[in-house]
Amino acid sequence: MIREDIEKSSSGLSIFMDLLGHDIQNSNQAVLSYLELILSSPAAGEKTKKYAMRAASQIRTSSILVDNMKTLMSIRDISERKLPDVDLKQMIEQSAAKLQGLFLDRRINVDSSDIAEDTTVPAGTYADELFDSLLMNIVHLSKNEEISIKIDSQKDVVADMPCWRICIRASDMNMPTMIVKDLTDISSSEDLSKIVRISGIYFAGTMAKALGGRLEMTVAENGSGCTFTLILRMSDTHD
Amino acid sequence: MTSVMIVDDELFIVELYRDILQLRGYKVMITAFDGEEGVRKYSSAPEKPDVIIMDHRMPVMNGVEATKEIMRENPKQKIVFVSADVMVEAEARDAGAAEFLPKPFRMDDLIEKMERLSPP
Structure with a gap:
């Protein structure tokens, strides 16, 4: 019974993390693209571009962290797989x-x-x-x-x-x-x-x-x- | 001018694509917020878009199913499939998508794929 409950809650958590990851990547996509628009704008000064570049790096990092999180949810059975x-x-x-x-x-x-x-x-x-x-x-x-x-x-x-x-x-x-x-x-x-x-x-x-x-x-x-x-x-x- | 149809359930993503594509000289002619609406609007459009940008995870009908339906109607349709889930790439290509872009992508990557699929 306990084992079943654990499996059920793990599966629920996995689905939730998957949904959360998907939504975060959508938000990251929007922020990254608008930052790229700022970077490509001739009206943006050097300082603005430097800040936008730093923000873009952080967004890409956040995307990798989301991927890491999804991977961690799926590695329980790695050792049994070839x-x-x-x-x-x-x-x-x-x-x-x-x-x-x-x-x-x-x-x-x-x-x-x-x-x-x-x-x-x-x-x-x-x-x-x-x-x-x-x-x-x-x-x-x-x-x-x-x-x-x-x-x-x-x-x-x-x-x-x-x-x-x-x-x-x-x-x-x-x-x-x-x-x-x-x-x-x-x-x-x-x-x-x-x-x-x-x-x-x-x-x-x-x-x-x-x-x-x-x-x-x-x-x-x-x-x-x-x-x-x-x-x-x-x-x-x-x- | 290359015409585009956008199928994505997130309004802010549809607006984002529209902003990027219009800035780069593309004409966004149809938008849809789920796969079924996408197929319906595509079928009833008197003029078909040159390229479709298709999301995967959407309510009612997902991107792979919508791609299959559209390709059944017009096997020559060019589709750029976009998803945060890289595991879906093979399925999307099997359904008929010409290109796949994992989210989040760089704007230039989207434009490069659009250019590749645009009519000469």
Whole structure:
């Protein structure tokens, strides 16, 4: 009886989140488009355009958060499903290209040249969302206009499982003290619920866990940079 | 001038499309607020629009069903399918939509698709 009730309420919540997500995306669409109209108007001054650009970045972020929310509602059974292999090098390069489009007022340099060509993981489209979210949050955490991100991948074996260790190092970040404290606190804990201020990191950590891996992080005390390491199961086809 | 029909249940989204398209020189000739109204207005229109912008999640009849009905009547009709739900893309294309745009999209992406589908 209790199980039935839980399943019923989960399903109700899922439908509600789906409806809510749909309505939020409609509102985001309208706000984003009107901001684009302001940006394309010759009558708008430089300051107005700068503010509109910042607002547009936030709307795009809000859209990604809505997608994250919908994904989190659907990941309960990931571990039981056979997900298609994904070429992470290609996928991360696409995420990096999208990133600059999301933050028109920032200069973002992503160096992915050290990701091994054969970095494949069984994660399907979830990998896409995981890296989109992680990279987007790195930019969010930074106060600087220019951000450098370097990504590499290395083979590893964790608990007898062949894995890829994907390291994302961000520098020149100038993170606020509060964020440094939060990241430091959560980097020493496995409890994802401690991530109260940074939902995108919570999302990435939860996704990594659902995919049978994990997310680790270290942060420079002075807030100049941070490193996120994703440990993800290697594809079975890999030798 | 390319003529357009907009089918979306949100008044503010219909107005938004109208603002964008009129600014870029398109003529919005028909608007409808659900799939059934869209099919009805399309069928009774003496002159058909060059392009239809079709939402998916609408009351009475959804966008995929409305697309199927319209394509049955006119297999050459050009439809840009727009939805916040990317999972519906394959279904929309199977129904006959020529283009798919996930929400929220950039204005230039919509215009690019409209240009691609506009008559020469």
